[in-house]
Amino acid sequence: MRSDRAITPSEALGAYERAFRAGYPAEVESLLREMLNVQVAVVDDIERAKQQIAQGKRFKTVTVPYGVFLGKSKGKKIWLLGFESLKQTGADNVIQKVGSREEILPNRTYILLRSEAGYSQTEGLTFEGEGETTGFEEEPEAERREKSTEGQFQSWKEHSYGVWQRSERIANLYRPFVEAWAGSVLSEHWDGEEKKKNAFVEIVLWAIRFAALLHDVGKLNQEWQEVVWRNEKHIQNGSVNKDTWDPFIARTSSASDKVRKQLQKPPAHAPFAYPFLKTLLRNLVGDYRLWDIVALAAARHHSLEVTGAFSSDQFQWDNGAETFLRKLIEEVLGELLEEDKKRLEGALAEASKAICSASKADEPPGPTDDLYFLYCLANRLVKVCDWEDAGNQEIELKG
Numbered sequence: 009m010r011s012d013r014a015i016t017p018s019e020a021l022g023a024y025e026r027a028f029r030a031g032y033p034a035e036v037e038s039l040l041r042e043m044l045n046v047q048v049a050v051v052d053d054i055e056r057a058k059q060q061i062a063q064g065k066r067f068k069t070v071t072v073p074y075g076v077f078l079g080k081s082k083g084k085k086i087w088l089l090g091f092e093s094l095k096q097t098g099a100d101n102v103i104q105k106v107g108s109r110e111e112i113l114p115n116r117t118y119i120l121l122r123s124e125a126g127y128s129q130t131e132g133l134t135f136e137g138e139g140e141t142t143g144f145e146e147e148p149e150a151e152r153r154e155k156s157t158e159g160q161f162q163s164w165k166e167h168s169y170g171v172w173q174r175s176e177r178i179a180n181l182y183r184p185f186v187e188a189w190a191g192s193v194l195s196e197h198w199d200g201e202e203k204k205k206n207a208f209v210e211i212v213l214w215a216i217r218f219a220a221l222l223h224d225v226g227k228l229n230q231e232w233q234e235v236v237w238r239n240e241k242h243i244q245n246g247s248v249n250k251d252t253w254d255p256f257i258a259r260t261s262s263a264s265d266k267v268r269k270q271l272q273k274p275p276a277h278a279p280f281a282y283p284f285l286k287t288l289l290r291n292l293v294g295d296y297r298l299w300d301i302v303a304l305a306a307a308r309h310h311s312l313e314v315t316g317a318f319s320s321d322q323f324q325w326d327n328g329a330e331t332f333l334r335k336l337i338e339e340v341l342g343e344l345l346e347e348d349k350k351r352l353e354g355a356l357a358e359a360s361k362a363i364c365s366a367s368k369a370d371e372p373p374g375p376t377d378d379l380y381f382l383y384c385l386a387n388r389l390v391k392v393c394d395w396e397d398a399g400n401q402e403i404e405l406k407g
Contacts, residue, residue, distance in 0.1 A: 046077050047117040050127040050142045054087060057119065058103055065144040067117065072133060074114040080135040082109070084124045089117040160398070161240065161261040163254035164228065165336055168221055170397035171390075172340060175217040178389050185385065186212055193378045215289055215299060216386045219306035220393050221340060225284050225363065226277030227258055228329040229322075235274040236260060243267055255328060259398070280323050280363050282307035282316030282370065287362040291355035301379050304370050305386035309394055312387075315369035323363050330360055 049067035051057040061067075067089065086106040103119065106112060120127075122141050126134035133139075162170075186209050194208070226232065233256060240260045241248045263271065285303035293299060308314045334356055338344065344352065373379040396403050 045071050046074055046112075046114060048072050048077065048125075048133060048142075049089070049117065049119045050122050050125045050133075050139065051119055052122050052141055054103065054119070054121075060144050061102060067119070068142045068145055069117060070127070070133060070142060077118070078109070078112060080133070081112075081118075081120070084135070085121060086112070087119040089119060160259060160400070162257070162259040162397075164224065164256035164258040165254050165332075167258035167397060168224065168336065169340075171223065171393040172217065172221040174393045174396050175220045175389060178392060179213045179217055182385055182389065183209065183213060186382075189381050211293060212298075212382065215293055215302050216305075216389055218289070219281075219285050219302050219386065220390045221337075222285060222288075222333075223281050223306045223309050223390050223394065224258060224277065225333070226280030226323070228256060228326055228333065229275065229277060229280065230324045230326040230329075232274050232277050233257065233326045233329075235272050239271040239274075242271060256326065256332065275322075278307055278310045279314050279316050279318050279367070280307075281309075282314070283365070283367040284359045284363040288355050288359040291358055292351065298379060298382070300370065301373060301383045302386045304372055305383050306390045308372075308387055309390045312372075315371075316367055317369035318367050320364070320366040325360070325364070330356075 047069035048071075049057075049069045051067075057067075088104050088106050088111070090102045090104055106118070112118070120133075122139050123137075124135070125139050126136040127139040127142060128134075129140065187205070190205050190209050190212070194205075227236075236257050237248070240257060243261050243263045260271075282303050285306055286300045289299035289303060290296070304314075304316060307316050334353070337352065337356070338349075341352070372383050392403050
């Protein structure tokens with residue numbers, strides 16, 4: 009049942025060309041169908057599965073072609089693993105029963121009961137009779153701490169600097185892959201001039217690192233700061249004096265299970281990175297779709313289903329946050345020419361307006377898109393730097 013078919017850009021273009029010449033679209037349709045999959049988890053009981061998820065565990069899944077799943081799952085009980093944050097909604101809302109066949113979509117994770125799935129590690133999913141469960145796995149501790157924004161008190165500045173510093177090492181690990189990608193995908197633009205290619209690679213890696221630095225810009229939302237500071241005060245039994253710390257918080261201290269249950273859930277923060285970063289990068293580096301991809305990759309540092317969409321009333325800068333952010337960026341970038349400083353101020357002004365306005369959903373590039381590699385690499389770098397700083401450890405392999 010497993011389908012890990014990867015379609016390269018050349019294969020896709022070849023298929024479209026052949027279909028065009030023959031006047032017969034079946035080959036392209038078949039190719040597209042091969043790219044559509046769902047992830048399937050098999051459990052013995054939904055309530056017990058919710059308990060496992062609430063404890064921070066993750067489903068192990070198997071990949072099934074979308075068309076096969078639609079046909080074979082007919083008449084069976086199906087649940088959808090939602091994309092909302094568990095911390096925001098609770099396990100009951102993360103796992104929801106599918107009400108109609110029309111709700112089943114590709115690139116989603118669905119849950120079946122083992123009494124109907126007929127799953128085995130050797131045969132895969134048979135959709136017939138009793139079978140095994142796919143099981144669960146522990147969420148990495150560093151990832152859990154970062155998603156829950158707890159475990160180690162950090163100011164926003166401390167966390168952002170930590171991510172920025174870690175991003176240099178990881179960007180150097182990724183550099184050969186970006187160079188190879190740039191050399192193959194954009195070779196016609198270089199005309200054999202290695203300096204042009206190297207300059208482009210430098211800009212790409214810098215933009216990804218810059219996105220990592222600002223990936224948590226959504227935490228500078230006034231509501232988010234108010235909620236998390238209240239939580240920290242509760243954890244510290246009222247002994248926190250906000251004035252003695254950096255004004256903006258990124259993560260609360262460790263809390264006991266009893267105290268953790270009493271904490272207020274902060275609003276989502278990750279989606280706000282998308283309009284802010286894409287506006288900032290387009291104004292600083294160039295008006296290209298490439299930077300939207302980097303921005304979306306950074307916004308998805310918690311969930312790959314973040315679209316970057318939200319309404320105009322969801323973000324409001326906390327008091328002094330805009331000035332704080334500008335000064336932090338200037339510190340990171342170092343001494344700037346007067347012209348560059350004005351350009352940065354203008355770009356930040358546009359990005360500040362964008363994050364306070366309504367934002368439309370965006371889609372990541374697909375596997376056949378030349379930018380797909382860069383999207384995956386940017387998302388990986390931001391996630392790993394985030395987890396490493398949360399856990400104060402190195403996760404990515406050394407070169």
